[in-house]
Amino acid sequence: MTVVGYDVEFTNLAKYGSHIIDTDRKKARKFEDGLLLEIRNVVRPIRLATYAEVLDRALLVEQGLEDVRRIS
Structure with missing residues (x-):
């Protein structure tokens, strides 16, 4: 799951665990x-x-990993 997808899922479920x-x-x-x-x-x-x-940094790390995979 992408970080964006996880963020959406996390946000939806977070209301039940406030x-x-x-x-x-x-x-x-x-x-x-x-x-x-x-x-x-x-x-x-x-x-x-x-x-x-945390969300911002996770997105940056994910993009960096994708860049490495694409180049490799």
């Missing part, structure tokens, strides 16, 4: 947990504070 992800930081950590391993391994060590930052 008591679990009641802060932006918790939402960011939960979102990280569901990322593909190769993306999560790049994003998680940075410890971004907000969901928007």
